[in-house]
Amino acid sequence: MRIGVVGGSIAGCAGALAAARAVPEAAVVVFERSAGALRDRGAGIGIQHERFGELAAAGFLDASLPATANDAREWYVWDGGSGDRRKGGGSGGRGNSDGGGTSGLGKMILRQPFPFDGYNWGHLYRSLRGRLPSRVEYRGDARVMSVTPTESGASVTLTDGGVEHFDLLLGADGYRSVVREAMFPGVVPDYAGYLCWRGLSDFAQIEGLPHGAFFTVGFPHGHLVAYPIPADDGRVHFNWVLYATVPPEVTGDLRTATSIPPGAVSDALLDFMDALLSRELPPLWAEAIRKTAREDVFIQPIYDFEVPAYAKHRMLLLGDAGAVSRPHAGAGSVKAMQDAAALLDLWSTAADRSDLGALAARYDAARRPPGHAIATLARRIGEAQVLDTPDWSAFEEATFVPWLAALTAMPDGTELGGRRL
Ligand SMILES: Cc1cc2nc3c(=O)[nH]c(=O)nc-3n(C[C@H](O)[C@H](O)[C@H](O)COP(=O)(O)OP(=O)(O)OC[C@H]3O[C@@H](n4cnc5c(N)ncnc54)[C@H](O)[C@@H]3O)c2cc1C
Numbered sequence: 290m291r292i293g294v295v296g297g298s299i300a301g302c303a304g305a306l307a308a309a310r311a312v313p314e315a316a317v318v319v320f321e322r323s324a325g326a327l328r329d330r331g332a333g334i335g336i337q338h339e340r341f342g343e344l345a346a347a348g349f350l351d352a353s354l355p356a357t358a359n360d361a362r363e364w365y366v367w368d369g370g371s372g373d374r375r376k377g378g379g380s381g382g383r384g385n386s387d388g389g390g391t392s393g394l395g396k397m398i399l400r401q402p403f404p405f406d407g408y409n410w411g412h413l414y415r416s417l418r419g420r421l422p423s424r425v426e427y428r429g430d431a432r433v434m435s436v437t438p439t440e441s442g443a444s445v446t447l448t449d450g451g452v453e454h455f456d457l458l459l460g461a462d463g464y465r466s467v468v469r470e471a472m473f474p475g476v477v478p479d480y481a482g483y484l485c486w487r488g489l490s491d492f493a494q495i496e497g498l499p500h501g502a503f504f505t506v507g508f509p510h511g512h513l514v515a516y517p518i519p520a521d522d523g524r525v526h527f528n529w530v531l532y533a534t535v536p537p538e539v540t541g542d543l544r545t546a547t548s549i550p551p552g553a554v555s556d557a558l559l560d561f562m563d564a565l566l567s568r569e570l571p572p573l574w575a576e577a578i579r580k581t582a583r584e585d586v587f588i589q590p591i592y593d594f595e596v597p598a599y600a601k602h603r604m605l606l607l608g609d610a611g612a613v614s615r616p617h618a619g620a621g622s623v624k625a626m627q628d629a630a631a632l633l634d635l636w637s638t639a640a641d642r643s644d645l646g647a648l649a650a651r652y653d654a655a656r657r658p659p660g661h662a663i664a665t666l667a668r669r670i671g672e673a674q675v676l677d678t679p680d681w682s683a684f685e686e687a688t689f690v691p692w693l694a695a696l697t698a699m700p701d702g703t704e705l706g707g708r709r710l
Pocket residue numbers: 295296297298299300301320321322323327331333334335336431432433434461462463464465466467485487530589607608609610616619620621622623624625
């Protein structure tokens with residue numbers, strides 16, 4: 290049996306690992322268009338403790354993956370005081386507004402238990418890649434141009450014109466998936482109407498920031514999410530994601546799914562961010578973000594979509610190829626690994642491991658509902674915390690807690706960080 294995997298990132302490595310374990314005698318080939326080591330495109334990743342434990346038990350995550358232990362989430366608002374926000378003012382006292390608006394952090398409206406740790410995307414990717422057995426052929430610099438379903442599987446055409454046939458093809462090629470295009474032509478990500486700027490600062494260089502928590506700072510038509518993650522060199526990075534609506538004359542046309550890497554972000558978008566920091570964020574948070582060099586800031590416009598099915602013919606979708614959720618649920622990488630873990634479980638317990646049609650049907654039934662549920666939860670959070678924001682600064686703990694609980698309640702048990710495997 291030959292199993293092809295398009296995309297060699299989180300979903301691709303996890304999918305190849307699942308295939309190699311489920312059918313040890315199969316040939317598994319991964320096609321990854323990037324030539325060298327994958328860039329740390331994701332910066333920070335938050336993973337919920339129980340989801341981490343499930344994936345470690347299933348053999349996809351390393352219990353020793355470097356992490357920053359963050360067990361609380363703190364929510365801040367700028368309370369509109371008259372102080373000079375740019376100066377950082379005050380002692381940076383934790384969440385205490387001094388009424389004059391010069392408390393560096395703003396007003397803390399809630400500190401809640403939050404069982405998530407912060408991880409470095411690069412560590413996660415390298416650990417997964419390192420788990421691939423040597424019999425998995427991982428081909429870098431191998432871009433798949435198109436995919437064609439056949440009677441007995443699917444063929445991929447590479448940029449050099451080469452065509453290869455597989456009995457089963459895993460589409461792990463992210464939000465602009467060519468495998469998905471072959472399955473459901475025209476199903477593409479929808480622009481949500483806002484974007485995020487992202488970056489990393491050196492935590493040690495930012496005076497007055499609290500440690501050991503995830504932070505959210507709300508403002509009109511957006512919010513900041515930030516948390517510490519381990520850097521490669523033993524330092525701690527301040528990983529930040531700043532969501533906001535931005536007028537189309539500043540963004541340009543973002544309807545076709547894209548991301549803007551470091552160095553390619555326009556001055557207009559960087560200036561817009563700078564003005565936003567001055568206008569809307571308590572000074573310590575703004576200064577923490579400004580520690581990231583302008584040329585290192587990158588942008589992810591926010592998209593989401595759902596597919597009609599996770600499997601068609603002999604093609605299966607894993608990770609973002611199957612469902613991109615807005616990042617607010619903090620569950621995309623987890624879903625990518627869970628897709629692979631579920632595939633491994635279904636395949637290795639199948640009565641007939643060569644019955645790929647039955648496998649595809651069971652995989653679709655198992656993975657489509659959680660993918661859709663996470664996208665639904667994340668969309669709801671994005672609407673409430675970016676597009677149609679409440680008066681953040683009016684919240685007190687007593688009013689904020691029920692608002693947040695109603696926003697995140699999902700009847701099927703889906704929660705921030707994903708659904709139980
Ligand atoms: C702001 C932000 C914050 C996030 N925070 C979290 C979080 O806290 N927790 C969490 O779990 N998730 C989070 N996520 C989501 C997570 O980053 C993604 O869901 C996850 O990285 C998806 O992995 P993937 O392997 O499916 O896709 P990708 O990482 O996009 O990988 C696709 C791979 O396929 C390759 N490829 C594409 N097309 C081809 C082709 N034609 N031929 C060959 N190769 C191809 C690409 O080069 C790439 O390597 C966040 C996302 C964002 C944007």
